[in-house]
Amino acid sequence: MITTDNLRNSPLLKFLTVGFAIFWCLLASFPIAWITIMSFKLPVDAFSVNPLEVIFGYRTLESEKGFSLLDIALAVAVLYFLFRFLQKRKSLPNDKGKLSFWLTRGVVLPVIFLGLFFYLSFFTNAIGAKIGFLGKPILGFTLENYESVWVGREFYRNFINSLIVTTGVVSVSLGVGVLAGYALARVKSKVAFVLLIIALIFRSLPHSVLVTGYLPFFINSREILSPFLGEAAPTLYGQPLAIIFVLVAINQPFTIWMLKSFFENIPTELDESAKVDGCSSFKAFYHVIIPVMWPGVITTGLFSFLLAYNDYLVTSLLLDAQNQTMVPAIVSYFNRETTSTDQVEAVAAAVSIIAPLFILVLVFQKQIVSGLTQGAVKG
């Protein structure tokens, strides 16, 4: 750690640092916060020119219910007591290294919070009318957009498809990447390295070209493959499994590269000492490397996950509507013949897509930093 005392000595520097930190946080979070606000409003408010109308949602307030000052105070109170509860109780998982620790903080607590909040706001609404101004809703809020996305448009199907594709991509690319990265780090073969560099350059080829190359093959795969596979020949177009391989192929060079750098930072002596103890290469890998590789694997895995989860070009062209993942599904909301309602629904869908990413980062944040620190990205 280089939190040098020196850095904190100068008040000006301290001021600048804190100022920049605040500025950066605003810059980083503002667009996302803004679309989140929009997604809870009716279209006429969401696309209003006046920012106050977007935030308070006057028209949303008129036709739907909203939050009153009392509700907001209630939310703050519930949040506060939840935190106090957390600090006092030791029964919750408290080991920061454990997944369960982050899972409780990332998933369980927000759910408890929302549940408690809505339950209590039921009562405040009942008494709200009697206490005048405090109980009067001032913040327009509607879940209509989310409802029509998830229920009306059956967005959960796309969510499941995203889940299938990302799970597949992450597991395949890590499986291949760990073995190939380990081999490259230990064997030092020039041929393999040249291949890796070529593959990296290939990464810069426009993806659209690749996809167009795959498209005719995917559509006609049944005809093309039937001489080899007979009746079992599949139509690859629209199959999530086929997409998994395309996405893995595109990103594999990067995955191998990261894991290679990571393994290079694990001293060779470790596996050599294991070999001296009479282990085979595979056993050495299994007993010595696997226990220490997790931070690097998690970090690399997160990058694969982001690629698969966020991809648009490949998924939009090679999947049909039934198997579409979330990103191409919402982009189709934006196309030529849409209405403002469609667009706000798309915004709600966009926020729904981002939400799992939030939780993911919340859960794995520590591992990402420690994984990178341990050298997964040494040039």
Add this chain to the structure above:
Amino acid sequence: MLNKFYLVLFSFAMLFGFLSSQCKYTSQVDLKSLSASFPVWKVVTDAMAKCGNLQAELDQEYRSKVVEALSANPSLYQLVGVSASSITPLIDQNLIRPLDDLVAKYGKDLSPNQLIKVDGKVMAIAFIVNAQKFMYRKDIFERLNIKEPKSYSDVLKAAEKIKKANLIDYPLGGTYKTGWNLAQEFVNIYLGFGGKFFNGKGDASVNNSRGTKTLRLMKNLTKYMDPEYLTSDSTYVQKQFQQDKIAMANLWATRASSMNDAKESRVVGKVGFVATPSVVRRGKPATTIWWDGFVIAKNTTDSEAEAAFRLGLEGIASEVVEENSDVAIWLVKGYKPGQLADAVVAAAELNAPNYPSSLKMSVMHTVLGKNISNYLTGKKSAKATLADIEKDYRLAARESGI
């Protein structure tokens, strides 16, 4: 509480009774459809899905894969939604089947107007037409004492008045987004001037006085538009209209009903609709008529094709049309035009031309979309832009074998 329960029960019962009465034909065959994704298609495919095992894929970019998808054997989709221009490659490459026998067998409810014929063979069943119509703010026009514009010079005069009065951000809106939209505007106005895209030898000919006039008019109109017009598509213009930012625009007829949707619009009841103005005095309205319909893929079994065709007819049954008469201008029997259709009907009565769809025109449309912005941004002169359009057309045409 109990009351609510009965209400739900009752509405369910209604719903099921309604559903079962709606289908004249039900099918157990597994079918897939591909079409564009505007509201009409949602209505139609939903209606079809109620009567059979249909997996409908609505994709605004369906053109980018429809040719490949139908070339596969068996075809990936049995039923495909097409428009006046996207049917061209399917016919040319022999990917869809003639429907004469099916029409003879099941199509007694179809009106002759709906049958798209190529060389006497029915290739597609159309069910809606779409064109642009002129929408304007009645309140502003009344206040400034402006009459409904009959021609584009009226529009320019009105725009100038509105600009001077400074009542609204921009007098005029236009779907001038680079690409397909911008090209469509050019086509509308150029045809309005009486222009022809190809000469007798079949070569491109837009570099003429009519072409120049078209570009000039477009540029004049843009002076009254939001300066970001080159990124405005229909949705954006519609949104601006709804948010009280523009006073008039020439928009697709299917956009009209949303002007009066209180959830989206601040100008409910203030918008008037008339036929698209002409560019020359007492000329034809400067718009083209488009149709949408469905076709059946060639590479499918006969029984699948038959099921798909019959299911397609269920999607455009009169009951569906009656319920959704505001969504589009239907060609189906039993459709009673509402207020929405009047302006378009008026345009048609004044003989607005059909979109001149052909293989060559599709190349031309794409090339136009890429080049016109060069003139509007001032990068190139009108002459140079038109010359480039012809040059690019020749290159693209040569590549696609024309």
Add this chain to the structure above:
Amino acid sequence: MLLFILVPLISVLTQSFYVTQPKVEVQEVETCSPGILTQTCVTESKQIPVLDEKGEVINETTFVGMANYWNVLEIDLMKEAIAESNWADILKIDFWSALRFTLMFTFITLPLVIVVGLLVALTVNSLIAKLRGGIIFISLLPFIITPIIGALSIKWLFAGDGILTVFLEWYLERDISIFSTAWTIEVLMLFYRVWHVAPFAFVIFYAGLQTVNKDSLESAIIDGANHWQRLIYVIVPHLMPLIIFVSLIHLMDAYRVFDEVVAFSSQAYVISLQWLTYDFLIPNDGGYRSISRASSSAMLTMVGIVIILIPLLRRTWNDYVGGKS
């Protein structure tokens, strides 16, 4: 993996030397299409692809040498411009204007991403530990969110009367339309890319800062080095491999710039190389893709990235071979 990578690569290379087109003939065709009231029928001569006996379109593939490349480069216009030494005219050619923007974009965002990433990393590192977790989380947001959604959310803030445009108009007291001039769009694209990628640089640099040798920092302090000198002489050299890594990844990604053009629909003003290729590939209304021109522009794009990456790759290669035990 090789199959997935090499096969498309080779096919793109070959296709860039050939033109495939359907055989066409002229026919008289009568087409009837619906009007609002009655049907209209038109008979005209149309070019129609010829079908073989199986009912499939006959395609002809011809070798055209470099012709596709010359078409993409619009060589005749180039010659003209050079002959008249009218350099501005060259930038009116799609390919060259795309190349100009792509290079400009790549080389302006690169230092910005590294500097912003480093600044954020240093800032976070000097904050007290309690605050760090939250700030790291917020900082990572722009990187993890789906690029298309990120770009669109920024577009909504600026397009038309987006609230930030309104704010700027109020602040500068003048009318602003970001999407009506090329340079404002370019600035917004640069801003978006830096916003999106700087967190990636940040988290890597931050990880690197955790391993800075404390002893060398302390001895630098004893030697009387100020903050700036410590940064330049101790921290930056330590982070150098990471800076190279980030540069490598960023160069490859920025050179492929595409999402911004689509999300900001900037094609009337600004296009990039990958967008050019994509545009050739999108079928026109007749369903035809100019695959041959797309292939040659893809190949040209690749040549460019190889040239840009050579210095960085050589360094990595030397490290790899040199580090061989």
